[in-house]
Amino acid sequence: MITVGFDRVDDDLWWEDFFPEWIDEEEKWSSPTCPEIPMPRFEEYGEMDVVVARVPCVRNVFRLQVNLMVANLLVRSGWENNQDRTVYAVFIGSCGPMWEIFRCDDLLWNEGEYRVYKPDLRRLKQKVIMPIGSCQLAPPYAEPVVDVGMKHARKAKMERDGSLGYSCTKYKKEGILCSHSLKVIRDVLRMIEIPSQYIAKRWTKQARAETVKDLTGNDIQVDVKF
Structure with missing residues (x-):
């Protein structure tokens, strides 16, 4: 068992910081960027077959951070020589993960506060390479x-x-x-x-x-x- 360390996201950040009403799409004054959500040093961890995480029910940015960390760990562990291998995510908590990242179709088992997912890595990778919100343009x-x-x-x-x-x-x-x-x-x-x-x-x-x-x-x- 490996414990993944990370810095918690700033509690002062809220959804409005990631989904602003307007950004400089033409980049006339500056390139729009999203606030930083700290991620683990992925290179320090080897391949994982199962990632287990406790997800909070409060719908704040910390909940998003936990889901993104699990998604990135799975994608990095699941790809070998441009091929995907089977990896699983286990979420602990009464609310479960964010369905925007982990689809209901990928849910294998659910009992009490435990949910086991077998994600489609191709779809999951599409999500983790995109900007976190509308605060930033998709990179080329x-x-x-x-x-x-x-x-x-x-x-x-x-x-x-x-x-x-x-x-x-x-x-x-x-x-x-x-x-x-x-x-x-x-x-x-x-x-x-x-x-x-x-x-x-x-x-x-x-x-x-x-x-x-x-x-x-x-x-x-x-x-x-x-």
Whole structure:
């Protein structure tokens, strides 16, 4: 058994500090940042099969801190050679963990004050790499340059607004994401589904449901043999 040490988050912090009414999205004056929530020195701890934590019922920032620590420990322990292995979280307390981080679908067993979760690590990793609240913009996750046939080099990355940025024009021309963007979605962001905004209707079964226009605004004729 290993005891994980950490510094408790400042009691003066509250939800308004993490979800402000306004931030400088254009970064005209400064880059918006979130208040610090102390985390353990993860490098000091090896792989864990089970993480046990007592969660408070008071819905303050300390409750968020405990849930984030458990989530980060699980993600760091569960990934091996780009593959996820089975890890568990045990929460002690009458209120249970935050459902925004630990889904009800991942709950294996519940009796009294004890709850055992087997989290989907791909989904959990998506959550821990994002900013804590609306106090900060999502950071860009750049994908290294990929050489194609030793002739061209392309880049794909996640922009600050959450959209995909890429140097090739395949999506603009054909409505299909290039392989580099798909690699960012799969390997960097660990998403298991392509975001809906990048699935063009003309490539779905609903394409015939109504008139579909091409990029120039002309109606696309249905091919009955298709």
